[in-house]
Amino acid sequence: MSLKVHNSLSRKKEIFKSITDGHVGMYVCGPTVSGESHLGHARPFITFDVIYRYLLYLGYKVRYVRNITDAGHFEEEGREAEDKISNKAVIEKLEPMELVQKYTNLFHWAMTQFNNLPPSIEPTATGHIVEQINMIEEIIKDGYAYVANGSVYFDVEKYNTDYSKKGLPYGILSGRNIEEQLDTTRDLDNQEEKRNKNDFALWKNAPPEHIMRWKSPWGEGFPGWHIECSAMSTKYLGDVFDIHGGGMDLIFPHHECEIAQSTVCNHKTPARYWLHNNMITINGKKMGKSYNNVIKLSELFGGTHPVLTQAFHPMTIRFFILQTHYRSTLDFSNEALMAAEKGLKRLWEAYENLQKLDIKNQISSDKALEEKIKQSLAEFDEFMNDDFNTAKVMANMFELVPVINGIKNKQLPADTLSGSIIELLQQKMKTYLENIFGLKGDGVDNEQLNGVLQLLINIRKEAKAKKDFVTSDTIRNELIKLGVQLKDEKDGSVSYSVN
């Protein structure tokens, strides 16, 4: 049973084999820190976090590189060529790096909220200007880029002509044919500098008003749209590495350009497996800046967006995302999130119940069920090995819930399962929920709160004993309003859960 991943290059599932035994190099396109992250951004970072965690679970030593794009790219749409970041900085009266820092911090905060593991290396574009310039020089030297008015452009046509012969045409990833797209490209800024409309900038000459600027062999300017990822992935992962990830919307032109640049420079196709997550949609439309339909993460966690009726915990979002396969679109709605919230609560409570079950040295009284559970647990790995099918693992987990709760609440005999399978369940669920899926409880483990609640529970017990149901119900109802739910267990004990 080996890991299979869907490779965007071949558009097929392929058996994953790392270049170096036991090691995986993975590069994922990170955020542009010129604004606050929204729900759509959360998907790749959660998706690839789980992929990272799963690779670790499989025993690989993984170098996970995720960049921070902190050098501004362009604003198009007929405007003057401007550095996006410096443009906004002027509006907000901030230093560019101050703005970048602010949004980097906010991004890191969100990643922590989601319980995403930090990448091994998180390089910034501004920290790798030298590497980018070096790479551009290489490309010029090889004859695949040309200088025009202090800017440098990649010669797509020449690349396509030469590399098509080697079976590596421009468009290899996105399935595009450059001849067919000539008429569709809109008027871009400084179009006249390009020899060909398909050419893209490696380096842009900075107009005087540009704040972010660096000296280069071609004058003062800033790096082009795609070169940072090529430069940084090469530097930290080598000419060829295992996995390159990102959102599907980056396939063209971003990843296509990356392939062209790196291939010229390193004479090799940079990544073996290209993995792309699908979009989060809202009312069927992609969530994105251009559509004006984004929900920022802070709005989600705070419940402050108009379409939301409540705040949503980061773990709810994480669970919501993992209930879908990463290559499918995920349609967001307040209702869908509420459903995810309830589902996660049920799953998590069963998980906590499971961890509290006594492991007794007993033989199962329900062999058929025991076999079914063994099968179900074995499928966890199978499903993950099949292109990270977290949705199917989740479905299996939910099928375990009634069994666990049934035993706990004595709706099933205590010896329904053998001690060994209970132990296996406990281990496997812990590994999957916490280590691989990266979910965690809300961490309400407050002695003070617990003491207060025990006091109330005892008072209520006394009231109930005296059939003073007015008092007992008042306590229960008031606690509900405060988000604490009391549960009268079968054995007469009382437990509670905090929302």
Next chain:
RNA sequence: GGUCCGGUGGCCGAGUGGCUAGGCAGAGCUCUGCAAAAGCUUCCACAGCGGUUCGAAUCCGCUCUGGACCUCCA
């Protein structure tokens, strides 16, 4: 216009040529002082039309329809 991907029950979503996906919501029951929780049972599907097949939601064709990319975009 080009390239590509979808259309699954009230909602979100897996999936495979023949076996209940799963979650949320709804209904009934058990438990309970009443609830909640939990358990059990249950309703509601595979856009449409043809074709292949013993058998298709799953394969093929057509129609309708939604979306992504082609421009910064996760």
